[in-house]
Amino acid sequence: MTDDTLELTGDDRLVLGDLLNHVLDKGIVISGDVTISVADIDLIRVGLGIYITAIQSELDHAAAREHATPDADVPVLRHPGRV
Amino acid sequence: MRPGAPITRAPLGLDESAVTLEQNSGRSVAALVSRVDASVYTTDVMESHASDVDWVGPRAVAHDAVLSWANESGGVVPFPMFTLFASTESVRAMLREREAALDDLLARVAPCQEWTVRLFRLDDRAAAALGLTSPAIAELAERARAAAPGQRYLIERKADELRGVELRRVSAESAREAFDALAALGERAVRDALPAAPSGARPAGVAVLDASFLVRRDRADSFRAAAGELAAKLEPRGLRVELSGPWPPYHFVRDDA
Numbered sequence: 299m300t301d302d303t304l305e306l307t308g309d310d311r312l313v314l315g316d317l318l319n320h321v322l323d324k325g326i327v328i329s330g331d332v333t334i335s336v337a338d339i340d341l342i343r344v345g346l347g348i349y350i351t352a353i354q355s356e357l358d359h360a361a362a363r364e365h366a367t368p369d370a371d372v373p374v375l376r377h378p379g380r381v
Numbered sequence: 382m383r384p385g386a387p388i389t390r391a392p393l394g395l396d397e398s399a400v401t402l403e404q405n406s407g408r409s410v411a412a413l414v415s416r417v418d419a420s421v422y423t424t425d426v427m428e429s430h431a432s433d434v435d436w437v438g439p440r441a442v443a444h445d446a447v448l449s450w451a452n453e454s455g456g457v458v459p460f461p462m463f464t465l466f467a468s469t470e471s472v473r474a475m476l477r478e479r480e481a482a483l484d485d486l487l488a489r490v491a492p493c494q495e496w497t498v499r500l501f502r503l504d505d506r507a508a509a510a511l512g513l514t515s516p517a518i519a520e521l522a523e524r525a526r527a528a529a530p531g532q533r534y535l536i537e538r539k540a541d542e543l544r545g546v547e548l549r550r551v552s553a554e555s556a557r558e559a560f561d562a563l564a565a566l567g568e569r570a571v572r573d574a575l576p577a578a579p580s581g582a583r584p585a586g587v588a589v590l591d592a593s594f595l596v597r598r599d600r601a602d603s604f605r606a607a608a609g610e611l612a613a614k615l616e617p618r619g620l621r622v623e624l625s626g627p628w629p630p631y632h633f634v635r636d637d638a
Contacts, residue, residue, distance in 0.1 A: 314438050316497070316625050321441050321448075321462045324631035 383487070384411045386455050392446045396421075400447055403472045410458075410483045412472050413451060415443075422465055445629070452629040456491025458483055459629045486634050490595065493568055494627035496604055497593045500559055500620055501586030502552045507619025511547050514618075518543055555620050556590035559611050566604045567594035571632050586621055593632040601627065 384404045394400040394415030404411035420426075430436040444462045451457035466472045476483070511518055521540040525533045564570035573591040596604045605624065612622035 313625075314434065314441070317445055318434075318437065318441050320495075320497070320628055320631045321444050321459075322437075324459065324461060324635075 382411050382413060382451050382457050383455050384408065386411070386451070388413075390454070391450050393443065394447050395440055395443050397443075403469050403476070405473050405477055408476065408480055410476055410480055410487060412476055413447060413457070414466075414469065414472055415447075417465075422463070427463065448629040449627075452494065452627075456487055457629055458486045458490065458634045459631050489568075490630040490633055492597050492599075493595045493630060493633075494598055494601060495593055495630045495632055496567075496596055496601075496608075496624060496626035497628065498559065498563060498590065498608060499588060499592075499623040499625075500552075500556055500590035500615070501623065502548065502589050503586045503619045503621060504548065505619070507548055507551065508544050510617060510619045511544055511551065515543075515547050518547060551618060552587075552589040552620070555615055555618060559590060559615065559622070560592050562611060563592070563594055563604065563607060566600055566607055567596045569595040569633055573632075589620070593628075595630055595633045 382402065384402070386402060388400060388402045391400045391413070394413075395417050396415070398415045398417065401414050401416075402411045403414050441462060448457055448459050466475070512522055513519070518540055521536055521543065525536040525540060528536055560570065560572060571593050573593065575588045575591055594604065608622060608624045615622060
């Protein structure tokens with residue numbers, strides 16, 4: 299997968315925003331007592347804070363597009379490829 | 382994951398690399414690993430892509446695809462994206478040091494999936510519903526209709542203020558009701574902080590609940606049905622329910638979850 303092969307539609311971006319909210323800052327965090335990374339893990343996590351802020355904005359925009367016509371059904375959002 | 386997981390069936394990992402299972406002989410936990418180019422995953426490069434969804438997106442999809450497969454193939458304890466180790470020996474050292482905690486976590490989450498529920502208030506609809514359900518607001522609206530123009534303005538301002546208070550109260554009550562009802566069907570539940578309300582028009586509604594639930598696989602159908610019932614119940618109040626999943630247990634592997 300390369301960057302330029304992923305064409306995202308508005309719907310894809312909505313589910314991608316949801317996906318990023320799950321994978322970026324959740325999960326078990328390991329502290330610096332192991333040899334981690336090509337850089338210090340704390341520095342990387344500082345960087346992830348920026349990702350999360352940017353992604354939230356993306357999510358808001360996508361959600362605004364997606365839900366212009368809301369209905370009472372419960373949409374189950376899944377990212378592309380999820381069965 | 383557990384050692385011996387059917388790794389050859391796993392999807393490709395980060396940057397289309399094959400995923401391997403790193404483990405120490407005779408131990409109870411193993412790590413799913415993608416090998417990446419160290420020159421690409423430096424702090425500088427990663428931060429330069431900080432707001433670049435097209436760079437992060439495919440990597441997030443790959444990360445989640447592997448974890449979703451793992452969660453349905455025996456269970457997994459998710460690490461966040463970009464948890465990087467300098468060598469496979471570092472990975473194995475981490476596994477040795479954390480074996481007991483990882484073993485407990487894996488036993489706890491393996492029978493489960495994570496589901497996320499968000500609740501949004503659609504202000505126009507919610508306000509209209511309040512006019513029907515709140516006697517005080519209905520009465521003010523009636524008085525405004527009957528009043529002279531100058532007085533009508535003041536009454537309408539008062540009604541707006543009361544409506545705002547009532548909207549927040551109804552939202553908070555509904556969020557609590559939804560959370561409690563769904564939490565009863567799960568093993569664990571957690572509420573995330575709500576995002577700051579976006580400026581300008583908000584056709585998607587104001588987020589009033591963002592919660593994740595750890596649900597046993599054999600109760601997933603019941604959970605989804607309950608979410609559907611909640612949606613039907615809350616829709617007349619101007620509230621919309623959004624469900625996503627199943628996810629690996631991202632929210633439920635920290636000490637505080």
